[in-house]
Amino acid sequence: MTKEIVLSLKNVQKTFGGTPVLKSINLDVYGGQIIGYIGPNGAGKSTTVKLMLGLISSFEGEIEIFGENIKESGPAFKKRIGYVPENGEIYDNLTPMEYLSFVGGLYGMEQVTIEKKAKELMRLFELDGVLHTRISAFSKGMKQKLLLIASMIHNPDLLFLDEPLSGLDANSVMIVKEVMDQLASQGKTIFYSSHIMDVVEKISNRIVLLANGKIVADGTFEQLQQQNKEGTLEEIFNQLTGFDKHKEIACSIVSVVENGDTNE
Numbered sequence: 001m002t003k004e005i006v007l008s009l010k011n012v013q014k015t016f017g018g019t020p021v022l023k024s025i026n027l028d029v030y031g032g033q034i035i036g037y038i039g040p041n042g043a044g045k046s047t048t049v050k051l052m053l054g055l056i057s058s059f060e061g062e063i064e065i066f067g068e069n070i071k072e073s074g075p076a077f078k079k080r081i082g083y084v085p086e087n088g089e090i091y092d093n094l095t096p097m098e099y100l101s102f103v104g105g106l107y108g109m110e111q112v113t114i115e116k117k118a119k120e121l122m123r124l125f126e127l128d129g130v131l132h133t134r135i136s137a138f139s140k141g142m143k144q145k146l147l148l149i150a151s152m153i154h155n156p157d158l159l160f161l162d163e164p165l166s167g168l169d170a171n172s173v174m175i176v177k178e179v180m181d182q183l184a185s186q187g188k189t190i191f192y193s194s195h196i197m198d199v200v201e202k203i204s205n206r207i208v209l210l211a212n213g214k215i216v217a218d219g220t221f222e223q224l225q226q227q228n229k230e231g232t233l234e235e236i237f238n239q240l241t242g243f244d245k246h247k248e249i250a251c252s253i254v255s256v257v258e259n260g261d262t263n264e
């Protein structure tokens, strides 16, 4: 049985103000995969995700989601997608129940189903006491949990998660990692962008490394280890992005902090 291609990027290019950010991205993602999408700051990870979500509409190349070219298809494919943005904007004046009703409504869910799932998911994330409290009173981790619930409430087939564990405590991290694992084993596809290398290493069954606007590595963690010097994903990341100066840079920073110059 051939696996379904859920997501396909062909020669995708994006420039901002004449500066190329993505320089020809080619990627086929299959159902049930957890893609760990990694790369240095500014490499273009969030831009890739925003293109796939249709949040940035002008780009070169083709993107197909569930077999449909997103430049030609209507918004229907978005009902099968969930998204946790890196800097999630939540309507702070709403309560979680109001917010989840709004989000669920956008996905075409019945109000009674939204309320049932919202109550249960809030309880499971230990937020049952604040279902009707204004989100403006929430801590960072509480907001992040709510963003996660909002991304999953409509049972999406494809999840885009941009730093989804940001601000979560260790227990909640364990739960979310396990949720990702179980969703993927049920055939859902997860596109997971993060800088936390040890989590990416453990959770992803395929790792894609973006550097200078190109994919410079694509494979399982074991394959990446074989292609590079053995090591942790953090070490492979350093090798592939040509970075070996962390000590010198740290020394310079400390020197500027203490003396006002780098003593170079």
Ligand SMILES: Nc1ncnc2c1ncn2[C@@H]1O[C@H](COP(=O)(O)OP(=O)(O)OP(=O)(O)O)[C@@H](O)[C@H]1O
Pocket: 016, 017, 021, 039, 040, 041, 042, 043, 044, 045, 046, 047, 048, 086
């Ligand atoms: N709307 C925009 N207008 C102009 N430049 C942009 C815009 N969005 C992103 N960029 C630029 O595109 C590049 C890639 O940004 P992007 O946010 O995709 O990187 P990233 O890999 O997600 O980085 P990080 O790891 O820091 O989150 C950066 O140089 C950024 O300044």
